[in-house]
Amino acid sequence: MLSDLTAGALADAAARRESVSYADVERAALDQIPALNALEFLAPADRIKVIAEVKRASPSRGDLSAIPDPAALAQTYAAHGASTISVLTEGRKFKGSLEDLRAVRAAVDIPVLRKDFIAEEYQILEARAAGADLVLLIVAALEQDVLSRLNTFALSLGLTVLVETHSREELHRALEIEAALVGVNARNLSTFELDRDLFGTLVDEIPTGTIKVAESAVRNADDVRHYREAGADVVLVGEALVTSDPAATLTSFLEI
Template identity: 60%
Template sequence: MLAELTAGAAHDALARQEAVSLAAVEAEAIAAPPAIDALAALSHGERVKIIAEVKRASPSRGHLAEIADPAGLAADYERGGASAISVLTESRRFKGSLDDLRDVRARVSLPVLRKDFVSMPYQVFEARAARADLVLLIVAALDDKTLAELFALSSELGMTTLVETHSADELSRALDLGARLVGVNARDLSTFELDKTLFARLAPTIPDDVVKVAESAVSQPSDVAAYRDAGADVVLIGEALVTNDPVSTLESFLAV
C-alpha cells in the first residue's frame, strides 16, 4: 500500500510539473515568506501538544468527512488549542489537495504541515510554494540517498521536516539523518495494521533533544494520556477530530 501511495503521488506530481515547471515552482518557493518555526511551536512543554489534521478519507477507513471548508476546520482547530495543523494533500485515497493547504495557510497563524507521500524534489518545492512550514518524509518509502536529499532540501527552504518511522531500524535512520522532529506511526503503512504499543517501545531510544510525535491509534483522551506517559511531546490526530465535534474533542484531548 505504501509503495502504491508513493508511486501515485509521484505520478500526480509529474502531471502537475507538466503544467507548472520545476523552475517556476522553485522560484515561487524561494520567494515565499519565511516558514514559521515549527520546532519552537512543538517543542517539549508541560502538557502534550497536538497536531490536528484536515483529513477527508483514508485507505484503511474510506470516507471520513466531507470537509467542504478545510480552512474553517483549521480555524476551529486553532481555536480549540492545536499547536499545528496537518493537511493531507494526497488526492487519490485521502481526497486532499494543495489548494486545501493554501486555504488553511491563509486562515491560521499556526505552523502547517504538508502531509503527503513525498519522494521527489518537486513535491518539496510545491510544499514551500504553497506556504507549508513543515513537510512529511516517510522513512519506509525512501532509500537513504533520497531521504537525505529531500531532508536537506526541506531544511534549505526553511521548513521543518517531520520524519516518520515505524520500526527501530527506521528510527535509527531518522536519527542518523539529524532529524529533530521524529514521528512514530502506530499504523504500518504497508499493511495498515495498528500497533498501539509501538511508540512506548521506541520512545526511550529517542534523544531528549528530539521532539517526539506519536501518530495514529487515538480515539479517546486515554489514548493521548498513554502517549504522553510514554514520552510523547506531540500527538498527531486526524480521524477522531474530523468524525466528531472538532473543538470539544480537541479540548478533551488537551485536558489529559
C-alpha cells in the same frame, strides 16, 4: 500499499509539472515569506501538544468527513489549542489537494504541515510555494540517500521536517540524518494494522532534545494519555477529530 501511494503521488506531481515547471514552482517557493519555526510551536511543554489534521478519507477507513471548508476546520483547530495543522494533500486515497493547503495557510497563523507521500524535490518546492512550514518524509518510502537528500533540501528552504518511522530500524535511520522532529506511527502502512504500544517500545531510543510525535491510534483522551505517559511530546490526530465535534474533542485531548 505504501509503494503504490508513493508512485501515485509522484505521477500526480509529474502531471502538475506539465503546467507548472520546476523553475516556476521553485520561484514561487523562494518568493514565499519565511516559514514559521514549527520546532518552537511543538517544543516539549507541561501538557501534550497536538498536530490536528484536515483529513477527508484514508485507504484503511474510507470516507471520514466531507470537509467542504478546510480553512474553517483549521480555524477551529487553531482556536482550540492546536499547535500545528496537518493537511493531507494526496488526492487519490485521501481526497486532499494543494488547494486545501493554500486555504488553510491563509486562514491560520500557526505552522502548517504538508502531509503527503513525498519522494522528490519538486513536491517539497510545491509545499513551500503553497505556504507549508513543514513537510513529511516517510522513512519506509525512501532509500537512505534519498531520505538524507530530501531532508537537507527541505531544511535549506527553511522548512521543518517530520520524519516518520514505523520500526526500530527506521527510527535509527531517522536519527542518522539527525531528525529534530521524529514521528512513530502506530499504523503499519503495508498492512494498516495498529500497534498502540510501538511508540512506548521505541521512545527511549529517541535522544533528549528530539521532539517525539506519536501518530495514529488516537481515538479518545485515554489514548492521548497513554502516549503522554509513554513520553510523547506531541500527538498527531486526524480521524478522531474529523469524525466528532472537533472543538470539544481537541479540548479534551489538551487537558491531558
